[in-house]
Each structure stands twice: as structure tokens, then as C-alpha cells.
Amino acid sequence: MSSLTFSLREAPAQRLDLSPLNSQNLAGKTVAEIERIGLGTTRIRVSAGDIFRVREGDPDSILIEGGAERFDRVGMGMTSGAIRVEGEVGVEAGRLMSGGQLTIRGDAGPFAGSGMRGGTLDIDGDAGERLGGPLSGETVGMSGGLLHVRGDAGARAGDRLRRGFILIEGRAGPYAGSRMIAGTLAIGGEAGDLPGYLMGRGTILLGRGATLFSPSFGDCGEHDLVAARLLASYIAQASAKLAGLLRQPLRRLAGDLAALGKGEILLPGP
Amino acid sequence: MPELTVKGIAIDDTFAEAFDMRATAIVITAPTERWAAQAATTMTGFATSVIACGCEAAAESVLSPQQTPDGRPGVRVLMFAVSTAELQKQLQNRVGQCVLTSPGSACYAGLDSGDDKLKLGDAIRFFGDGWQIAKRLGARRYWRVPVMDGEFVCESTTYLTKKAVGGGNLIIMGESPAKTLDATEAAVKAMREVPDVIMPFPGGIARSGSKVGSKYKGASASTNDLYCPTLKGAVDSALSPEIASVLEIVIDGLASEAVAAAMRAGLATIIELGPERGALRVGAGNYGGKLGRHHYHLKDLLP
Numbered sequence: 001m002s003s004l005t006f007s008l009r010e011a012p013a014q015r016l017d018l019s020p021l022n023s024q025n026l027a028g029k030t031v032a033e034i035e036r037i038g039l040g041t042t043r044i045r046v047s048a049g050d051i052f053r054v055r056e057g058d059p060d061s062i063l064i065e066g067g068a069e070r071f072d073r074v075g076m077g078m079t080s081g082a083i084r085v086e087g088e089v090g091v092e093a094g095r096l097m098s099g100g101q102l103t104i105r106g107d108a109g110p111f112a113g114s115g116m117r118g119g120t121l122d123i124d125g126d127a128g129e130r131l132g133g134p135l136s137g138e139t140v141g142m143s144g145g146l147l148h149v150r151g152d153a154g155a156r157a158g159d160r161l162r163r164g165f166i167l168i169e170g171r172a173g174p175y176a177g178s179r180m181i182a183g184t185l186a187i188g189g190e191a192g193d194l195p196g197y198l199m200g201r202g203t204i205l206l207g208r209g210a211t212l213f214s215p216s217f218g219d220c221g222e223h224d225l226v227a228a229r230l231l232a233s234y235i236a237q238a239s240a241k242l243a244g245l246l247r248q249p250l251r252r253l254a255g256d257l258a259a260l261g262k263g264e265i266l267l268p269g270p
Numbered sequence: 271m272p273e274l275t276v277k278g279i280a281i282d283d284t285f286a287e288a289f290d291m292r293a294t295a296i297v298i299t300a301p302t303e304r305w306a307a308q309a310a311t312t313m314t315g316f317a318t319s320v321i322a323c324g325c326e327a328a329a330e331s332v333l334s335p336q337q338t339p340d341g342r343p344g345v346r347v348l349m350f351a352v353s354t355a356e357l358q359k360q361l362q363n364r365v366g367q368c369v370l371t372s373p374g375s376a377c378y379a380g381l382d383s384g385d386d387k388l389k390l391g392d393a394i395r396f397f398g399d400g401w402q403i404a405k406r407l408g409a410r411r412y413w414r415v416p417v418m419d420g421e422f423v424c425e426s427t428t429y430l431t432k433k434a435v436g437g438g439n440l441i442i443m444g445e446s447p448a449k450t451l452d453a454t455e456a457a458v459k460a461m462r463e464v465p466d467v468i469m470p471f472p473g474g475i476a477r478s479g480s481k482v483g484s485k486y487k488g489a490s491a492s493t494n495d496l497y498c499p500t501l502k503g504a505v506d507s508a509l510s511p512e513i514a515s516v517l518e519i520v521i522d523g524l525a526s527e528a529v530a531a532a533m534r535a536g537l538a539t540i541i542e543l544g545p546e547r548g549a550l551r552v553g554a555g556n557y558g559g560k561l562g563r564h565h566y567h568l569k570d571l572l573p
Binding site: 163182184201203223224225226227229230231233234262264 | 299339340341342376401403404405406407408412414420421423
């Protein structure tokens with residue numbers, strides 16, 4: 001059975017909340033019922049049928065043909081199935097998702113994967129700030145699953161990360177892994193200022209270092225870590241590049257000693 | 271005892287009687303195979319019999335780097351005990367004293383599923399004195415304990431199985447100690463190729479098979495006088511005049527089928543070696559079939 005497909009008619013005139021378009025919500029609905037689902041965020045009512053041409057298909061495999069920076073909350077709260085967006089998306093893509101596979105074939109806005117608990121979020125382009133992080137008032141960011149960004153990520157990627165993996169193939173903005181509770185954040189390129197700012201536990205891998213390190217991290221020297229081998233084989237399928245960085249002696253910076261100090265930044269040799 | 275003869279070797283019409291046990295498995299890795307084996311050897315020292323050692327344990331197989339979680343050489347160790355509590359205690363003490371202490375070692379679960387879980391790193395992590403850190407990778411959780419040569423990585427738990435069997439056995443009899451040992455060693459070598467079994471006695475072989483009870487108060491077991499060649503003329507011996515030496519192989523397995531497979535492999539090897547170079551007769555030990563629910567009849571295991 002082919003995918004349940006939403007083809008973009010034209011660029012939306014307002015920001016849209018696409019969170020209703022997930023497998024658990026669309027199962028058992030007819031195309032007509034799906035077209036009546038409201039997606040608007042202003043007083044002007046907008047339904048799915050106004051924005052997309054909907055083609056019947058398997059609700060466990062949703063395809064959104066065409067993206068827009070105004071497509072907010074794509075895959076938010078999804079628990080299973082697959083959603084693929086052929087284009088860019090707005091804020092909070094995959095927020096609070098707990099299962100399934102969300103693929104963005106373009107850039108994602110701020111708070112992608114915010115508070116996600118499970119499943120896999122793939123972003124082919126760049127991600128905005130606070131990747132996986134909590135919204136205001138929340139105490140915990142991402143707490144499970146795999147978040148994979150093939151491009152760059154904005155500021156505070158992995159803020160308040162508690163569990164799970166964030167893999168960024170490119171560069172990251174300042175304060176990557178800020179306030180990390182635990183979990184693993186791997187960055188292939190260079191990170192901005194002060195990675196691991198106030199992190200308590202967890203692991204940050206920096207493939208090309210950072211523009212500025214906090215003095216509250218202690219240099220523990222270079223080591224051939226067995227734990228890094230385990231990490232490498234675990235992420236190898238998702239990213240051979242990042243796995244390769246872990247298969248060599250690593251300099252270990254312990255910190256943030258201004259906080260709990262049981263976290264680490266790992267740096268491949270020169 | 272009625273016998274069957276296969277290629278000149280007498281096979282007793284009897285059976286090995288074995289018991290339900292609790293068992294677990296772990297994988298020990300190290301920078302080299304030698305050090306993985308050293309940790310496994312140390313951990314499984316004094317683990318020949320539950321009678322006085324608390325558990326029965328031995329290295330089951332050597333693992334290539336491709337077969338281990340961290341891509342280093344490894345050894346899989348099996349451990350058997352009579353209760354979950356005893357198995358937990360033995361595992362914790364032996365990993366703590368013998369694997370944690372071994373240079374470059376790491377320790378992982380050796381069973382992917384089972385009837386219950388045992389603490390592995392969850393019991394050892396306190397050695398880290400607060401510096402230990404955990405890393406969860408999928409369904410698995412690992413402890414990293416700082417030690418003087420780096421880090422001891424240890425998976426948090428391993429599984430235990432309640433379907434394990436202990437006490438499968440073969441009794442090998444020959445016309446000289448040398449020929450009997452040759453046949454028994456050859457059998458052990460073949461049985462080590464069978465997965466999920468160990469032969470916990472020295473080199474896989476026990477020379478002091480026992481009977482239940484003793485004339486002395488307080489001794490639960492004593493020498494199996496009916497199988498001692500030097501008592502042939504003094505007791506109602508089970509040995510014919512030409513038998514000068516008897517050795518026993520005891521087998522513990524994670525499942526009954528594994529024990530049977532090991533006994534089958536051992537029998538086939540002894541028979542293949544023949545009476546001229548090896549054993550004259552093979553028997554098995556039992557307690558009349560009343561104590562253990564697993565009975566392995568030799569005639570059913572012949573090649």
C-alpha cells in the first residue's frame with residue numbers, strides 16, 4: 001500500500017500546526033475526513049484540504065510533498081509509523097514524539113525534537129536553535145530516541161538533554177549541550193562557544209573542537225576508552241563519520257565543574 | 271551391568287542423572303585474548319562443584335573481536351548455582367575480585383534473554399566511589415568505573431536461566447591411566463566445541479568421582495569406592511579386572527539439549543579413538559533416577 005500523501009497546493013498564508021497529521025490520529029479516517037482537519041493558527045480557519053491535495057494511502061506511512069518554513073509541529077507527539085516531509089519545516093518538528101520515524105528532507109526550525117522520548121528524527125538539512133531542548137518552563141529536554149541532523153544546528157543544541165542521542169554531522173552553535181542532564185551529543189564539525197555549559201552528566205563529542213571552551217572543564221588527558229568503542233558501534237549505522245571519530249584515542253575534558261561535573265567532552269586527537 | 275559394545279568399546283546400559291540449576295553467562299573482553307582468558311581463568315578458579323565452591327563455572331568459548339560488544343577479543347564464561355541468590359553472590363564476588371581487577375578488562379551480559387536478571391555492573395559500580403557514570407545504548411546500560419589503567423566498563427545486568435542442567439556425566443574406563451586420560455582429554459576437547467556447556471573440573475576432568483554419604487559424620491560425599499581400581503579386590507567393584515583407571519567428565523549446560531549434545535560428542539570421540547589407544551568402557555553416574563529429573567541414557571546418545 002502506498003503512502004498517505006499530502007501534496008502542497010501553494011505556500012500557506014499563515015503558520016500551520018501540522019501536529020494532527022500523524023499515524024495514530026489519521027488511522028481509520030477517510031480522505032474527506034482528513035481534509036476537514038483544521039491546521040490553522042489564526043482566526044482564519046484553514047483545513048488540511050485547503051493546503052494539501054490528499055491522496056489515500058497507508059496512514060502508517062505519511063508523505064508530505066513540499067515543505068514550508070511555516071509548517072510547525074510536524075510529527076509532534078507521534079508514537080509510531082513514518083512521516084516524511086519533502087522540504088523544510090518550521091518550529092517544534094517531532095516535539096514530544098515517542099516512537100516511529102520522522103524524516104525532514106530539508107531544514108528544520110527551532111526546537112526540533114524538543115522533549116522527544118523515543119523514535120528517530122532525521123533532518124537532512126540544518127536545524128534551528130535548541131535542538132531537542134525544552135520549552136520555557138520545562139525542566140527536561142530530549143529523554144530518548146535518536147535525533148540526527150545532517151547539516152548544522154543552532155545555539156543550545158541538546159539543551160537539558162536527559163537520555164538518547166543527538167548526532168549533528170555539521171557544526172553547532174554556542175552552548176551546545178548546555179545544562180545536559182545525561183545522554184550523548186555528537187557534533188562532527190566545530191562547536192560554538194562554551195559547549196557543555198553547566199552540564200551535569202553525559203557525553204559530548206566534538207569532532208573539530210569548539211571556538212571557546214569553558215575554564216570549568218578539567219583536562220583528563222588522552223585515552224583509548226572502551227566506552228567510546230561501544231558508542232561507536234551503536235551509532236555506526238546512523239553515522240559512519242561520527243562513529244569513526246570515536247574509534248581513536250580521545251582527549252577527555254571532565255565537567256562542567258561549575259555544576260555536578262560528571263559529564264565529559266571528548267575530543268579526537270589532532 | 272548389561273553392556274553394549276560399539277567398535278570394541280563397552281557401553282554400559284545406564285544413564286547420567288542431572289539436576290535443574292540456575293545459570294548465567296558473561297562475556298569478558300580485554301586488549302588481548304591472553305588477558306581476556308586470564309580474567310576468565312581467575313574468575314572461574316575454585317568453581318568445580320557447588321558442593322563446596324558455591325558455583326560451577328568455566329570458560330565456554332573464545333570470542334573473536336567481531337563477536338564482542340566492544341570489538342576486542344573475549345571469552346564467554348558460564349556460571350551455575352543451585353539458587354538465584356547464590357548465583358548472584360558468586361557472580362558479584364567473582365567479577366568484583368577477578369574481572370574488575372584484571373588489566374584492561376570489560377564485562378558484558380552473555381545471555382540476551384532469560385527468566386530473570388542478575389546484577390552485574392549494578393553490583394560493581396559502587397567501587398567507583400561516586401565517579402562511576404552510566405551510559406545507556408538502546409536497551410543496554412553500561413557502567414564506567416574509573417580504575418588505575420583507565421575505565422572498567424561493565425554492563426548493568428545479565429540474564430539468568432532457570433532451565434539450566436548440571437551434572438551430566440560420562441565415566442571413562444581404561445586399561446591404563448595414560449590411555450584413559452588420552453580418551454578423556456579427546457572427549458573434553460570435542461565437547462568444548464558444543465555451545466552452551468562447560469566441564470567445570472580441572473581441564474574438564476574429575477578423577478575423584480564421589481558417592482552420596484560417608485562413614486564419617488559431617489561428610490556429605492565420599493570416594494566412589496566401587497569405581498576405584500585399587501579396591502577392585504576389596505569391595506563389590508563395578509570394575510572388571512582389566513580396568514586400571516577411571517576418569518569422569520561432568521557437564522553443565524544452559525539447557526538439557528546442550529548437555530545431551532556434549533555427551534553425544536564425547537561418546538563419539540571416545541568410540542572413534544578406539545580401545546587400542548583409548549578407553550575400554552564408558553559408563554555414567556546416577557542416583558537410581560530418584561534425585562535428578564534429567565536422565566541421559568548412553569544408548570540413546572551413541573553415534
